Amino acid sequence: MNFNPFIPNEIIEKLNDDIKNDVINWNKLDVVYLKFINVPYEIENFIYRQIAKYGLVPINIDYTDCTYHTIDSSDSSNNMVSSDSTSVILSPMISKCEPIIFSTDDSFILIEYGNDEYALPMNLVYEFPNTLAQLIESIIKNDIIYENLADAKNDNILKTIVVDQKTGSSFLTQFIGITYFIQNDKLELLQGKVIYSAKTNNVEAVNIDLLEKELQKNDVVAITSDSVVTKEYIYNLKTKSLTKFQAPIVSIWDNYVLYSDGSISDLSFTWNTKISNSPLDYIFTENRICILDISGQVVIMNQKTRRILFSKTFEGAYSLSLDKDNSFIVKTTNGCYKISGDKDVNLIEKGANETYEESSKFNIFYPSLLDIFHTPFGFFYKGNFIGNEISGFYIKDKTAHVITEVGTWKIKF
DSSP states (O other): OOOOOOHHHHHHHOOHHHHHHHHGGGGGGGGEEOOOSSSOOHHHHHHHHHHHHEEEEEETTSSSSOOOOOOOOOOOTTTOOOOBOOOOOOSSSSSOOSSSEEEEOEEEEEEEEEEEEEEEEEEHHOOHHHHHHHHHHHHIIIOOOOSSSOOOOTTSSEEEEEEOTTTTEEEEEEOSSSSEEOOSSEEEEEEEEEEEETTTTTTEEGGGGGHHHHHSSSEEEEEEEEEEEEEEEEEEEETTOEEEEESSSEEEETEEETTTTTTTEETTTTTTTSSSSSEEEEEEEEEEEEEEESSSEEEEEEETTTEEEEEEOOTEEEEEETTTTEEEEEEETTTTEEEETTTEEEEHHHHSSHHHHHHHHHHEEEEGGGEEEEETEEEEEEEEEEEOEEEEEETTTTEEEEEEEEEEEEEEO
């Protein structure tokens, strides 16, 4: 993912005055040039974010030049960057063309600046990302002199502009490794925390400050007609009573609630049934629920009748997916198995697939259908950084709402 410091005029023209003023203030920031050689996307994004914390504009010299001329370039590797980025808005006071060079081999990440060279073991960086952050800080503060080096509390520090091209609206969020993000059909970013309301069968923003102090300690995931639901509690708005669930909520998918003990209820909490052990992966369709639990057991249940349609243990199972004909697919370390008609099992692919290769390096964020991975450098969706922490999520109408410190991400699948 290449950093793009250029913001097209058509985006600038649609920004409100407050955001335009913030962007103008970015002109006062100093530049640090970077070069990446064989650096994984998660580390590259982490480096961008670390450098921006100090009020600097990180620029990949493979993506632009050192003179800050208008160029015609695009980053087709991700949907966060417009393909017609030809205008320059940033014009930092200092241009330092000597880059910090980051490269990796099988064992080390190498950092070069001028005559200085540094090396960190890759396994150390993945286990303790702060070691790389401290080295970047040392280079910035000790090896390079800047006129406007800032602290992380400076309001003018680089942020990310979020643009909705359909409505023309925009807002600023914390810097996520890119200067601007254009909403698209698969991935959107909503400002603040947006949760599911069973009262209106819709999603809505909630002012957590208006809720009871006890409730603020927990992550709100939904609101019903008379209650506020967190991962571990249900808070009755009429009686002001707080009741703890027998098991924490794993996920809300449409009007169903999945708990960490493998039980399921609806959002009215009028019934509860246990169908598996602790869930690992899961998929809810219009009329069926499929759960892969931590023992490798796959259970399919009819939503209306709550009757178990299928139950079988798969050795080495680590995730589920859905075929075009709505058949469930079980991915294992030995291959992929298709469950046809909720009864017949057929091996459709031998050996581990690409999902397993990725999951062997990072942790899958379940349900795996969302295609989110948890790396030591934060959570990523298809190579795009979405946040350091996920405080909650729910799924409504084949759209996941994933709440992070950046905002609420809408992911369609």
